Amino acid sequence: MHASAFCGFYVAKADATLFNDRSEVILVRDGQRTIITMSNDFKGDVKDFAMVVPVPTVLRREDIRVVERRLFDALDAYSAPRLVEYYDENPCVRFDLYDSVMESEMSRAPTSTGMAQEKTARKMGVTIEARYTVGEYDILLLSATESVGLKDWLIANGYRIPATAHEVLDPYIRSNMKFFVVKVDLARFQQSGYTLLRPIQVRFESNKFMLPIRLGMANSNGSQDMIVHAFTRTGRVECVNYRTVKVPSDRNIPLFVKQQFGAFYKDLFARAHRREGRNTVFLEYAWNVTPSFSGMKCDPCVGPPPMPREFAEAGADWGGAATFYTRMHVRYGRDMFPQDLVFQVTPNTENFQARYILTHPAQGDLTCSEGQDYLENLAYRRQRELGELNALTGWDVAKHKGYVNEVRGRLSPERRNNAVPFGWNIKWPGDGFPPSWPMVAWIAALILVPCLIRPAKRTVAVA
Amino acid sequence: MRFLQPITATLVFLKQDARHFQIVFLAGFLLFGILQLHWDAELTRYVFLLGTCLGVQACFIRWKSLPWSSLKSAAVSALGMCLLLKAAGPGALVLGAVVAIASKFMLRVNGRHVFNPGNLGIAAAVLLTGDAWVSPGQWGSGVALFFLVTAAGCMVVLRVGRIDTSLAFLGTLAVLEYFRTVLYLGWEMDVWLHRLSNGSLLLFAFFMITDPMTTPRAQRMRVIWSVAIAVLTFLLGWFFWINSAPIWALLIISTITPILDHLQHGDAFRWNTERPEQPAHHEQHQLT
Structure with missing residues (x-):
């Protein structure tokens, strides 16, 4: 149990059971402007809710908004890792090819009076820079000169701060950051009619493009998950102080995974996370989602692509101009993530999605010679699918022998023990290889031109 | 045998x-x-x-x-x-x-x-x-040891004679980063270590600024040159939030290399050692 959120921490006024192990954030970066939307899946009693987030500037009232929770749902549904199903043709009969798409069934981890307050604040070295009410929230922007004063002030005003928090507050105070402190106004919350707290969005101009994760670790020893949905005009967002790697994708997996795709992806992620050293940021999705761009936006789409209305709500409303969507998933803990996450926008527009492939076998009579060849390959393919499943998730696949044997059983007896052809379906390493024509032409020119150049008369050519 | x-x-x-x-x-x-x-x-x-x-x-x-x-x-x-x-x-x-x-x-x-x-x-x-x-x-910070060992080993073996630039650069940056992250901001030591053990930084320190053709010829000037790159890297990174600051620092400091060479002459470098x-x-x- 850890009472923490991605960039700040949830602080309780009572010993309520607070819990949050997956947070989501939308990051929009355009030049020096950053817009951060923080999802709020706080499960405790709302009267206990409070949040502290370091921000680089004193935000103005118009820089703070409350947005609808369904924005996150729409983005998550659209960019989540996906399953795709293909159907094999029966080689003995002409068949039409069907592609169908299955909605991923990933278990969405549930995905005082002012004057007096100010006077005591000043005594403790805390300045209340601004005070706003936005939607159901009461918001304060604090600046502080030292962490103990800030901690004391928060405690005096009824926020329960983790014991070690002031050690982490210090670096942010020294970096001249302000503190965005949020509480819920119960009366307004009840009037609003919402049952869940809505996400808060802030925008500011700063050359720092980062997420302060360290504060959220103040009272947590375990690891937390964060999904970052990033939008830029130019291309992918990547982390500059940790490695950004792609999550394993485009793998053929056995059919029976369909029923347990949520568990499959969870284990796959855990394994990839361990294998990469537990200190990486994973890329789950990267695509050009420009509203006017008519090309393919996902393959397959597990949710409808974001609409202009959603871009506007996220703050990436660029009037139909190029928009690039990057989804990152990071599992972080204090031991492997000592630094806050710093990002950069790159011109990289290469598409990527976490995608896993199910292939249904051909139906009908397969006794013809081509049909028997097909079954032989199918048995081999299923064996590889099991191997892939084991490699990706670490699941024990020995109990799934039947998955291969049911295909073998359909082979004629003389074919049953045939060896599988070697080198079946070799994949070239990397993309863009074998080379393209412009590359061949360029290399040819680079070889030819030096041959054509005549040496100058001088042998020593120093200016 | x-x-x-x-x-x-x-x-x-x-x-x-x-x-x-x-x-x-x-x-x-x-x-x-x-x-x-x-x-x-x-x-x-x-x-x-x-x-x-x-x-x-x-x-x-x-x-x-x-x-x-x-x-x-x-x-x-x-x-x-x-x-x-x-x-x-x-x-x-x-x-x-x-x-x-x-x-x-x-x-x-x-x-x-x-x-x-x-x-x-x-x-x-x-x-x-x-x-x-x-x-x-892209290198993360986990491969630090890997780089240090191989790079240092290769430097020593080859006696290119430019290990001084790497050490002056890394040493200066380490001290500056220590003052900034640990003493001033109050982060723990592992934040400092994580910043310094960045693979790209080490690659830069051991393989880019050690090029004998573009470093100043005299050892004293080389050390001054490396320290200048480290200071500029630190300033660009912390106060202008420029990612990959070392690349830009080297580019800027390279413009004064001829001046440093003029101040103190040194021997020209030759690649081949056998002939x-x-x-x-x-x-x-x-x-x-």
Whole structure:
């Protein structure tokens, strides 16, 4: 149990059971402007809710908004890792090819009076820079000169701060950051009619493009998950102080995974996370989602692509101009993530999605010679699918022998023990290889031109 | 012991020229990145960079009648760029590679080229095209030991004589970072260590600023030069939030290298260690 959120921490006024192990954030970066939307899946009693987030500037009232929770749902549904199903043709009969798409069934981890307050604040070295009410929230922007004063002030005003928090507050105070402190106004919350707290969005101009994760670790020893949905005009967002790697994708997996795709992806992620050293940021999705761009936006789409209305709500409303969507998933803990996450926008527009492939076998009579060849390959393919499943998730696949044997059983007896052809379906390493024509032409020119150049008369050519 | 012969022969070959070691090490890092760190194996990118660097170098070799062995220098520059420069299209890569190699022959002061070719190539590609970028996070911070051991080992073995630049740079940066992160901001030691053990930073410290052709010739000046790069790296990173600050710091400080050379002269560097002195070729080697 850890009472923490991605960039700040949830602080309780009572010993309520607070819990949050997956947070989501939308990051929009355009030049020096950053817009951060923080999802709020706080499960405790709302009267206990409070949040502290370091921000680089004193935000103005118009820089703070409350947005609808369904924005996150729409983005998550659209960019989540996906399953795709293909159907094999029966080689003995002409068949039409069907592609169908299955909605991923990933278990969405549930995905005082002012004057007096100010006077005591000043005594403790805390300045209340601004005070706003936005939607159901009461918001304060604090600046502080030292962490103990800030901690004391928060405690005096009824926020329960983790014991070690002031050690982490210090670096942010020294970096001249302000503190965005949020509480819920119960009366307004009840009037609003919402049952869940809505996400808060802030925008500011700063050359720092980062997420302060360290504060959220103040009272947590375990690891937390964060999904970052990033939008830029130019291309992918990547982390500059940790490695950004792609999550394993485009793998053929056995059919029976369909029923347990949520568990499959969870284990796959855990394994990839361990294998990469537990200190990486994973890329789950990267695509050009420009509203006017008519090309393919996902393959397959597990949710409808974001609409202009959603871009506007996220703050990436660029009037139909190029928009690039990057989804990152990071599992972080204090031991492997000592630094806050710093990002950069790159011109990289290469598409990527976490995608896993199910292939249904051909139906009908397969006794013809081509049909028997097909079954032989199918048995081999299923064996590889099991191997892939084991490699990706670490699941024990020995109990799934039947998955291969049911295909073998359909082979004629003389074919049953045939060896599988070697080198079946070799994949070239990397993309863009074998080379393209412009590359061949360029290399040819680079070889030819030096041959054509005549040496100058001088042998020593120093200016 | 006949079976050892190929090994000793290889070692002798490697020891003939520091660049042989550099090529082996840089190619090794590239393989490590692809196989161990799961970089995208962008073969097209590597082919464009290597091909262009070697091709342009070959043009200059023909034009200026230089020894063909200078292709090794181009290979070193190209591999360095493969490790650092990324681009969305081939145009930026070709531009970077052409600028890198051409600068060795076109941008010369007192018979030496001013900029580190790989460094200038990267800067040109990033600034002029907007289509290229550097990923300082691609090495992570876990491979620190790997770099330190191999790089230091290779430096010592080869006695290129530029270990002083690496140490002055890293030492200065370590002290400055310590003051900033630990003493001033109050972060824990592991934040400091995480910042310093960044693989890209170490690669830069051991393989980019140690190029004997573009570092000042006199040792005292080299140390001043490295300290200046470290200070500028620190300032750009902390106060301007520039990612991959070392690249830009080196580019800026390189402009004062001729002045430092003028203040204190030193011996010109030659790549080959095995052959006897050949004064006639002395100047030519500098071109490479």
